Amino acid sequence: MNSTLVMTIISADRPGLVGQLSAVIAEHGGNWLESRMAHLGGHFAGILRIKLPAEQEGRLLAALRALESQGLTVHTHADSAAPAKRGQLVTVTVVGHDRPGIVRQISQVFAQLRVNVEDLASHCESAPMSGETHFHATATVQLPANCTLDQLRQALEALATDLMVDISVRQ
Numbered sequence: 001m002n003s004t005l006v007m008t009i010i011s012a013d014r015p016g017l018v019g020q021l022s023a024v025i026a027e028h029g030g031n032w033l034e035s036r037m038a039h040l041g042g043h044f045a046g047i048l049r050i051k052l053p054a055e056q057e058g059r060l061l062a063a064l065r066a067l068e069s070q071g072l073t074v075h076t077h078a079d080s081a082a083p084a085k086r087g088q089l090v091t092v093t094v095v096g097h098d099r100p101g102i103v104r105q106i107s108q109v110f111a112q113l114r115v116n117v118e119d120l121a122s123h124c125e126s127a128p129m130s131g132e133t134h135f136h137a138t139a140t141v142q143l144p145a146n147c148t149l150d151q152l153r154q155a156l157e158a159l160a161t162d163l164m165v166d167i168s169v170r171q
Helices: 017-027 054-070 102-112 149-163
Strands: 002-012 031-040 043-053 073-078 089-097 116-126 133-142 165-170
Touching (some): 002 017, 002 054, 017 031, 017 043, 017 054, 043 054, 089 149, 102 116, 102 133
Antiparallel strands (some): 002 073, 031 043, 089 133, 089 165, 116 133
16 A cells, blocks of 8 residues: 655755655655755755655655754655546736735635636746846636636736736636
8 A cells, every 4th residue: 555645845955955855755665756846045945745655654754854954854744635626727927016915916816716726936037128126927727617717817907907017817
């Protein structure tokens, strides 16, 4: 029998972190299924999902705790969720002058419409001509059965004017 775990990791960034983590997982018969990892603010952060023989789970967790002495913090959770019914996936892109609250206001629209965020990536960069800071975000979201693409688009377009950002919604 197998166990499936979801793990979050964070550490001061340094070369070899992924190699170290993947070696510990492999040593315990684990299979790296999927992950999202990034360098953020001098740290390395990620989330990953692995499968391993159930009898190895305790030994793997002990080995992961041992990595804490090297500055790697790992939290594990059992992946017990049943596969969710998949709704329509949509990509939402946001670009505009950076200011506090953009993610909060857009995520409030998602919550009001019961739209689930599947993936979200954002960053800020200097605009080429003006040097002003621009905010960029791309989200993959899942629409519930009672929300249409047009409803999401209309709600976000109304918000775009207030935020002074460009928002695009596409399948």
